[in-house]
């Protein structure tokens with residue numbers, strides 16, 4: 001057990017002007033308070049808080065944090081009270097001790113709903129002062145280190161699971177990676193002893209075989225850096241069993257397939273040298289594609305910065321190389337604690353470097369404006385969590401989202417289907433708008449319905465990439481589906497209403513895929529004239545055509561090249577084995593030897609039966625039924641559709657341009673009236689003199 005003198009000299013190694021008396025007082029107070037209490041191992045209980053204080057001193061924490069480490073169990077486990085601590089040690093330390101006590105009282109094994117409530121309390125407690133969390137993590141680390149003394153396997157498993165699910169992620173979140181690694185490894189050993197020993201055996205095996213590999217690689221790496229005059233410290237480090245196990249799960253591979261179990265760290269002096277060193281690695285070794293990550297340009301949320309790449313090493317084995325500066329290295333291991341230490345009362349965090357971490361910015365501002373870091377830390381709240389909000393499902397699962405995320409982002413974060421089927425949201429039990437920006441601790445209940453579909457308007461306010469791409473993808477597929485259905489309706493209109501999808505021969509349109517064909521018809525890429533020309537019975541077309549050199553029984557088709565419409569000047573061209581094709585008179589194809597070309601003109605209707613050809617611009621709701629609405633309105637007034645084009649203007653509306661022929665002005669008015677009374681039709685406009 002660490003003595004008070006040892007503890008004080010440990011703190012002295014990184015800080016001067018410390019209140020030794022306060023530390024001694026706390027040391028004795030806690031020792032007396034715990035009295036004869038024993039740990040599971042049989043040693044005096046006070047051994048535990050003293051070791052927690054040592055861990056905190058090793059992390060270079062400030063004096064109030066270390067004192068809190070000494071006192072952290074006295075309220076919970078002894079007769080001492082908050083008031084007593086406050087009177088002897090002051091309100092700051094009393095507040096910290098109480099915070100840790102509150103965390104200890106939170107029980108994670110109860111029901112899921114209870115868990116959510118508890119985690120909310122947990123976040124509240126640590127958001128008051130981040131030091132509460134750091135003491136709790138040190139407490140947990142010591143408990144994990146002595147976990148083997150606990151007899152009950154169930155209890156060991158429960159504590160390990162809690163460590164893996166709550167404490168290790170929190171340690172990672174504030175960048176304390178070294179502490180996180182140790183927590184994870186002990187928890188993994190207790191939860192999955194078989195997997196742990198299998199992986200450890202394999203690691204040992206590779207290690208003994210590859211100690212030459214590590215040595216040779218180190219020599220080789222040092223040589224290539226020396227060649228280009230980069231002063232680099234290179235170390236080889238074997239990955240932890242738990243991180244290998246996680247990788248096996250994430251990539252779904254067997255242990256044998258994991259080769260890069262050794263990571264090499266290259267530590268240089270400047271950011272510039274990081275990129276130069278990377279260049280050197282990539283020049284000398286073969287790159288494994290897709291494994292390069294630049295966390296210097298884009299740091300992780302917890303402030304971690306480094307370059308990662310995987311290359312084929314000197315012995316033809318893949319190896320991961322991490323390149324960073326000393327400062328980055330310190331942050332990578334200690335996280336927030338790296339910016340915490342002070343010497344001679346001065347903050348020593350490299351302010352220029354640290355400014356690059358988003359989450360540490362506000363922390364530094366507070367530190368800069370304060371003479372006493374201890375006091376300043378009080379106010380820091382949980383600034384580093386500012387770029388994220390933590391919310392909960394009704395089942396108690398924690399969902400972390402970027403700042404500004406809405407209820408819809410939350411729904412998509414749970415599952416794509418939950419987002420797509422979302423019809424309402426309750427936030428903390430109250431129905432709320434989809435665009436509500438979530439706040440820390442919100443409990444979000446997403447209400448879904450099986451046939452609900454996402455609204456395109458959501459894309460305007462969601463912030464997560466996942467929600468954005470899901471909504472976009474849905475709109476795209478929906479659009480495709482609608483054009484396919486519209487295409488089928490158009491073909492049915494031209495042929496017969498009960499036509500089955502596969503009833504027509506699409507080869508004549510040079511398609512071999514029905515979906516693609518109907519999609520292009522719906523989109524207007526296959527013109528309606530072509531459908532008339534290839535699918536429609538001859539008499540209909542014929543009724544408008546008057547062939548001057550009449551040839552009984554000949555099949556008449558409209559040409560796909562020039563699309564003649566009513567009143568165009570036309571000619572007929574005889575195509576052997578096919579019949580007569582009607583072309584525009586000025587079509588290139590009409591320029592054939594005269595024996596193939598036949599004079600043709602449109603049937604002149606009776607003088608008193610004035611036929612009107614005009615063009616309507618109809619805006620309809622983007623619904624499958626809409627096209628039916630239009631064709632019904634037209635056919636019930638004996639209007640012929642000559643041509644139809646669809647233009648998609650928005651997600652909500654279609655714009656359809658229809659060329660129609662009606663018998664009279666009256667009928668034209670009737671058609672427009674019939675269209676306007678339909679709920680699906682938003683507007684009808686007659687385009688005069690078009691075409």
Ligand code: MN
Nearest residue numbers: 048072073139
């Ligand atoms: Mn404890």
